Amino acid sequence: MNLLPYNPDDTDEIQQLFTRVFSDSEGETEGQVIGNLVYNLMSGTKTQDLYGFVAIENEIIIGSIFFSPLTFKSKDNAFLLSPVAIDTSHQGKGIGQKLINYGINHLKEKGVELIFTYGDPMFYSKVGFSLISEKTIKAPHALTHPEGWLGQSLVDDEIKPITGTSYCVNAFNKSEYW
Template sequence: MKLSLFNLSLAKPVTDLFEQVFSDSEGAEEGKVIGDLVTNIISSTPEQDLIGFVASTNEQVVGCIFFSRMLLASDDVAFILSPVAIATDQQGQGLGQQLINHGIEQLKKLEVDIVITYGDPNFYGKVGFTQISEQQIEAPFKLGHPEGWLAQSLSGRTIPSIEGASQCIAALNKPEYW
């Protein structure tokens, strides 16, 4: 397996991967929604605000993650991990964890302070995320599942409590994703 930085030449296979994975797990309608989200993330997010990583085997994309900039009411440099997709037939083998750990190591090199995600605490806990409260770091929208609001410090400092609103990229800035 090869891990590499996402580039625009991979937009179609990456979008197809997300659509297929979410169709398999959540149904075709959700697959289309997530495929459209990924297309929007890729096409509308400024380059400096988006970092993606791809896992491929035999030149086929089998996993992808995106980190996009979050603006916090502090000087902390933050990114949110969302979305994540691992090919259905590759799940359960540690590929997602490997890809996320690779991405986090790259973010540390870029001096990112905090990485946030919104998802399954059992899965993301395996790669260093811990639950935070909406009082600690406010989400861009009210969370439907506050137990899934997770973060980790990449600077070695404790995750601070930050008063004030946070902002995500335009593609994620819709209440239905939260």
Template sequence: MDFSVNADGANEQIVNLFSATFTASEGADEGDLIGTLVSNLLGSTQPHDIYVFTAIDDGEIVGGAIFTRLLYADDARSVYILSPMAVATNRQGEGVGQALLNHALAVLRDDGVAVAITYGDPTFYGKVGFLPLDEDTAASPLPLSVPVGWVGQSLTDKPLLPLKGKCTCVSALNDPAIW
């Protein structure tokens, strides 16, 4: 399996992966919502505010993880949120997601990103070092519908100290339906 750190002109394949995966697991409405989110992220986010990681096997994209910048008004640390992530339905349970995330987190760490956050299954993300967060440690940009899913980790050798100030996200994520 190979990993890519940018979309490399594969936007349509990436959108299709996310749409199909979320449709299979959550239904057509969620598949449409996430497909649209990914399309908007890829089409409207400034290059310095986004990382698009893909797992590629035999020329096919089998996993994707998109990280975009979160800004905390009174904090200089570089913070990125993973949202969304998908592994092709026929490849789930094979370790593709963990391998992709480990690769992505290493690249972010090497690029000087201090904190990675996501909003999802704490059991899955805990396997790659994410720990539960509360709003005092890291405010979310919009209200969370399932606060237990707010998880993060320090990508430095220092513990994750509270992030300071109001949090804002890229425009494509600034939609209450996603949170």
């Protein structure tokens, strides 16, 4: 298995991976929603703002992850990890954690200081994330599951509070994602 930055030529294959994986885990409607989200993320985000990575086995993409900017009036060195998918038949073998750690290390080398995500704390705690209060960092939209708002600092032991709201890239500007 190889881990590497994604190639925009692989947009269709990556969209299909996300659609398939989320259809399997959450049902066909959610599969379409996440497939479209990933397409919008790849096609509608400035290249220099988007970090995407893939896991490849036998020339087939079996995993993918994206990081896009989460900006604040006072800080612009934070990224949102979302979404991530590992092909259903390859799940539970450690590939998800390897791909996330690979992506995070890449961003760390680029000088990124903070990473946030919105998901299952049981899984993301395995790759360095912990719960953050919205009093510390505000999410860009109202959260249906505040217990899934997670973050990690790549430069400090803990995340220091940032005042004011945060802004995500356009692809995530739908309240249903939050």
